[in-house]
Amino acid sequence: MIKTSKGTQSDIPGILALQEKNLFRNLSEEELKKGFVTTPFTVEQLQELIDLNGVFVAKNEDEKVIAYAFAGSWKYFEQWEIFNYMVSRFPLINFRDQEITTENSFQYGPICIDENYRGRGIINQIFEEMRLELVKRYPISVTFINQVNVISKEAHTRKLGWEIIDEFEFNNNHYISLGLDMTKSVL
Numbered sequence: 001m002i003k004t005s006k007g008t009q010s011d012i013p014g015i016l017a018l019q020e021k022n023l024f025r026n027l028s029e030e031e032l033k034k035g036f037v038t039t040p041f042t043v044e045q046l047q048e049l050i051d052l053n054g055v056f057v058a059k060n061e062d063e064k065v066i067a068y069a070f071a072g073s074w075k076y077f078e079q080w081e082i083f084n085y086m087v088s089r090f091p092l093i094n095f096r097d098q099e100i101t102t103e104n105s106f107q108y109g110p111i112c113i114d115e116n117y118r119g120r121g122i123i124n125q126i127f128e129e130m131r132l133e134l135v136k137r138y139p140i141s142v143t144f145i146n147q148v149n150v151i152s153k154e155a156h157t158r159k160l161g162w163e164i165i166d167e168f169e170f171n172n173n174h175y176i177s178l179g180l181d182m183t184k185s186v187l
Contacts (some may be wrong), residue, residue, distance in 0.1 A: 002122060004129040007055030007068065012046050014065030015057065022112050035118075035151040037110040039080060041070070052076060056130045058113075058122050069111040069126045071134050071141070074102040082170050083107055086144060086177060093166045095140055095179035100165075105140040108180075123155055124186050135182040147174040160186045 007015065020026060024036040041049075049055050049072055058067035077083040086107075090100045098104070108130070113122050134141065143162070145152050156162040156178060166177035 002058050004058045004125045007050050007057045011057050015068045037112050056126050058126045066117045067113040067122050067126050069130050071108045071130050077107045095165055105142045106138045108141045109143045128187050139182055141180045141182050144175045144177050
């Protein structure tokens with residue numbers, strides 16, 4: 001039985017181990033086709049995000065972290081330049097005829113699911129756990145996906161209903177931005 005919950009400080013070693021296994025710079029070209037995470041988080045960054053109620057985990061029967069999802073304010077994510085660039089594009093885009101701002105939206109991601117547990121609906125479970133917490137503050141979620149990460153794009157658009165709202169280039173990579181109505185369940 002897979003259980004999802006808010007992350008705690010005791011989950012950090014499991015999160016870091018899963019991150020390391022799936023970080024793009026640690027994968028071969030063949031492994032990259034199965035999905036990857038782009039942004040590495042440090043212990044300190046995870047501790048802060050946990051304190052802000054922005055870490056969500058899925059665990060197996062043995063209490064091993066098999067998935068994580070992160071979410072937070074644009075203020076938290078401004079420590080990475082790509083997010084500042086995304087925010088600078090907000091005046092150029094909208095979501096379902098709504099203006100996107102740093103007050104009515106938050107950054108979701110990364111999400112990572114252990115390869116042995118993919119395709120079992122865990123993305124919906126962990127995302128719903130996160131959605132129920134963040135919808136209290138934000139009606140819109142925004143994220144980005146590297147265009148070469150086709151498996152992530154498909155999972156988000158087909159399984160969760162994310163809508164592509166923008167395309168941009170950053171550091172010689174091509175990305176899509178996606179938006180999601182946080183008031184709708186993904187289960």
